[in-house]
Amino acid sequence: MNRRTFLRLLPAASLSPTQSQSQLKDLETQIPALLRSTNVPGLSLAVFKNSRIIWLQGFGVTDRASGTPVDSNTLFEAASMSKPVFAYLVLKLCEQGMLSLDTPLTTYTNRRLLEDDPRINRITARHILSHSSGLVPDWRSSDDPLRIASDPGERWSYSGEGYYYLQSVVNDLIGHTDPKQCGQFEAGVKVCATDFGESMQSRVITPLGMTSSGYVLNPDFAKRRARPHDANGNPLPYGTSRAIDLARYGAAGGLLTTPADYAKFLMQIIDPRPQDDHHLSADSLREMTTPQIEVSKAADYTIAWGLGWRIARTPKHIYFGHDGANPGFQCIAEACAADHSGFVLMTNSDNGMKVLEKLAPEISKRLHS
Incomplete structure (x- = not known):
């Protein structure tokens, strides 16, 4: 499944946490x-109901070469x-007045993504977060330049x-660049090293209590991460x-x-802590999960994009998520704010979507009201 095809997740009857666990x-x-x-080596999942994790389990192996089992601490x-x-x-930067969702990004930087x-x-930032900037392709190449x-x-x-x-x-605005560590990526684009990983850790990951998440590989993460498979x-x-x-x-x-x-992150969107220097306000979270632009529409299933999230609507329910x-x-991750429920499924295989497209709808049917 590519990033433009989305699983259709339909609900069943309302279930309590105990009933959900049984189902x-x-x-x-x-x-x-x-x-x-x-032919998928490993899968790990977390399911929550009423903002409480009710199923947390690993299946298969982290690495076919070693045979190490996947568990709930395995990183993907x-x-x-x-x-x-x-x-x-x-x-959060918008709340702090460092950015505005609707101010052109060229206001904040001298760099020119495109010259012509x-x-x-x-x-604007709103355009970027909702994938409505007009920029194509997903990633540039020599044969398909950025435009x-x-x-x-x-x-x-x-x-x-x-x-x-x-x-x-x-x-x-908030980071540092090391001009001595630079290289070329797709179509010759030059990029220099930054402290992005450290910034995300201090500003989002640690404050939200995501103790098993990060961007910089430390010795603990290196021991716990799953290996990719073709x-x-x-x-x-x-x-x-x-x-x-x-x-x-x-x-x-x-x-x-x-x-x-990642389920902690989903639950923070649904049941947030009070706003502070790191936690978003209720208004910002509501804006984050409000449709900004429509992707596809049918009589019983509409997909739109919010600020970072895919928003799926049925006649009775609204889901936000991403794959x-x-x-x-x-x-894939999916959540329903109305019943404070959701799930996260992660695989270590290029065949993972073959599992997700079968398992995700089944979990959704048993979980969401």
Whole structure:
């Protein structure tokens, strides 16, 4: 599944936490066979109801070469599920008056993402977070250069490049750049190392109590992280968390986390702590999960994008969430504010979506009211 195709998650009858646990229990026996049939080495999940985790479990192995079992402490690459975490920081900076959602980003920086299109002067943080900046493609290449394909705010188009641009602006405001550590990425774009990982840790990850999450690989994380695998089940090289790579991809896909920790983040959106120097206000959280631009519409299922989140609407329910795919990792998170419930599923395989597209709707049916 690519980033433009979304799982359809439909609810069943309202269930209490105890009933939900009972309904979910039969899935536990089905998951090992599902992993075998899809050639997915490992899966970890967290499910919560009424803002309380009711199912936390690992299945399979972290690495086919070692056979180490997945458990609830195993870290996975969150891939594009990193984007809402970065969006949280952006909204906090807006609350602090360092950014405005609707002020062109060129107001805050001298860097020019594009030189030959004046529409760059109209792109705002709101456009970036809702994927309505007009920037295409998702990631540039020599064959498909970065450009603006539509007026900012006109239509939805998923853009990792947009998040890279906003990350660079945020770094100009609150971060530091090391001009001695630079390199070239897609289509020759030059990027220098920053302290993005440390900034996210101090401003978001630690204050929100996400003790098993981060961007910089420390010795503890190195021992606990799952290894990526290709579609044939072969182990792939571990990803990197070098400062220069985080400067390019950190906001868009650099988070390492566990399902339990990411569930903490979802629950913070639904049941927030009081606003302070790190926690968002109720108004900001409401804006974060309010549709900004429509992606697709049907009679019974509409998808829009909020500020960092995908918003799915049925006639009776509203869900927010995100999915993600890095080489060797695929994952999904979904939550419903109305019943304070949600789930996080993370796999260490390029085949992960084959599991997620079967398991996620089943969990949703048993969970959401």
